[in-house]
Amino acid sequence: MATRGNGRPRRPSITDVARRAGVSVGTVSNVLNRPEQVTPATRERVQAAIEELNFVRNASARQLRAGTIRTVGAIVLDIANPFFTEVARGIEDRLAPDEYTLMLSSSDEDPEREARYLRLYEEHGVQGVLVTPSQGSLEAILALRERGIGVVLLDATSDVEDVSSVGVDDVRGAALAVEHLLELGHERIAFINGPDSIRQCVDRRAGVVSALLAAGRDPADVLTEVTVGSLNADAGEKAMNELLGVDAARRPTATFCVNDFTALGALRALRWADVRVPDEMALVGYDDVVIAPMLTVPLTSVHQPTHTLGWTAADLLLREASAEGAVEHQRVLFQPELVVRTSTAGG
Amino acid sequence: MATRGNGRPRRPSITDVARRAGVSVGTVSNVLNRPEQVTPATRERVQAAIEELNFVRNASARQLRAGTIRTVGAIVLDIANPFFTEVARGIEDRLAPDEYTLMLSSSDEDPEREARYLRLYEEHGVQGVLVTPSQGSLEAILALRERGIGVVLLDATSDVEDVSSVGVDDVRGAALAVEHLLELGHERIAFINGPDSIRQCVDRRAGVVSALLAAGRDPADVLTEVTVGSLNADAGEKAMNELLGVDAARRPTATFCVNDFTALGALRALRWADVRVPDEMALVGYDDVVIAPMLTVPLTSVHQPTHTLGWTAADLLLREASAEGAVEHQRVLFQPELVVRTSTAGG
């Protein structure tokens, strides 16, 4: 068998198939791409040759000539983060039926890493990219479009007009949580929030405040905000202990946590302080992580349509790719949903 | 600017760069691949042209000629599963410094889906694939190697001799959990396990039994096994309630759950029945999911080196790819680790 220098067998090419079937390469190509234009007899002969040789198309050669490739690149902040994991799954589910492949990487919010992957994807000639932009990388991303590469921003509510993006309305999500607590009659509400350097924290605070105002409350009266440095359980526990320092008659009767991890910590603090949930303290989280319903006290949380988010992003991209001429850019903002469980409406 | 029929600008090629810099294409290629062989003056001229034109290499043409491509394909059972997510991150972290790209898909344990992705990857000419094989797909995977594609099995303790694989020792992991409980003095241990159709369940049972035997105990005396149909919290809760049906004097004093989700359910049942953890019932999970330490009662669990698993799999693959001639196949089995927390050793 022919080799390619490194001793590995060369994979059979369309030429080998043609020779074996006694036809020309053009015919083999026709069998592969326009089978109806080939006589059944010939077609079968070619098919047989293909199977005997274990012929597999060479995507590179194909793309080189045809100019297109059924591949999409995605760059998320961190594949190991459940949020992006579910988004990725949504992307995949949109791509699979169209036989597209997905190239996936994590930027870790490092613009340099992101740029490197973008270039790699561009070299590969992907049809488009789905990106969660890091700080200040938007410009480079948009430049891709001038070189014929589709772009859809993931989980970014961009100010830029002419680029498609998908995101979830964090302001609304937080408002939902607070509205729920108000409806339950809570008049002193705590908000355990993270630093302003995280967009989500800023948006969610805005949602909290707007919900209070919309209900005719003065945030200064109702709201106690505790800011933590990082969004994990330990921080949440510490924050809740701080809240519990106030005597029971004057402390908040409900707490909204900026994410489920901090809520878990808060829950732990409540348990150790023997404060009953939700009777003495109602609790709402955000993200609706997979274990939220599995907890000893199932956690009320704001659910984000992550799968749909990814699916839609991929859908927009494929649509733009197949659109003739000018493309209409869409900016989709999904609405989160409050999932009420025992931690607020316990029975 | 030149177009390619669909109205999008054609990306500049090496020829365009050559023309602009007033050199031949060969020289441009040399600048890109063997810069030391080019006079600094020429090199700079070419570099300038590259930047002015925003030239980006065409990976397809490159691969077509050079025969190689820095891409690896991975097929896991489900990207949305945290286990595989962390594995994927490990793979990525191994590939990134070598400028490899990762193509990632989920097979959902469907051999047909898996086969489709394998073919897609093969068409793309990936250097190798990392696969968690579905039922009965091993043969097709191994056939790839005859066509020059590297293969490393992920999370599979394969019986096949001559293929590299990485996995985690589930037998040992379960044994660790049981040894721990025995050391704490527990003499009646429950094991909430899943169906035998799942390999992990079978392996972990074997580990439980072997640990008991090794300690000179008769499993028939010590062990109470409850089998659940699916590995989620509700099933775990039900199983634990069943165990609690026995009067306190004779029921198990410790429970080992086949994964953390069932353990969460068990924990919930214990809380509602007002059984103190770990005093009246110790609890061990498996997987060490991210929230295990965040729980009200932090959960003792068996931790698997998922990131390392992925990293090592990718490492084996790259090594095999760069190895000259015959490759030595390695089968790496990682050892899990018990992380002791309050749910067994509570203060």
Add this chain to the structure above:
DNA sequence: CAGTGGTCATGAATCGTTTCAAGGACGAAA
């Protein structure tokens, strides 16, 4: 029987890169 139309198969050109034998320029040595 010539003419027409339609169906299939052909083979050369093409995509953008890498590679390599061959040639050019230039300086050093004789």
Add this chain to the structure above:
DNA sequence: TTTCGTCCTTGAAACGATTCATGACCACTG
């Protein structure tokens, strides 16, 4: 001045598929 040798650069041939103008062949029609 001639002759080498060295160092850069060149240009054409590949890689494997797709595409398309061309032509072969056959069946009808008039």
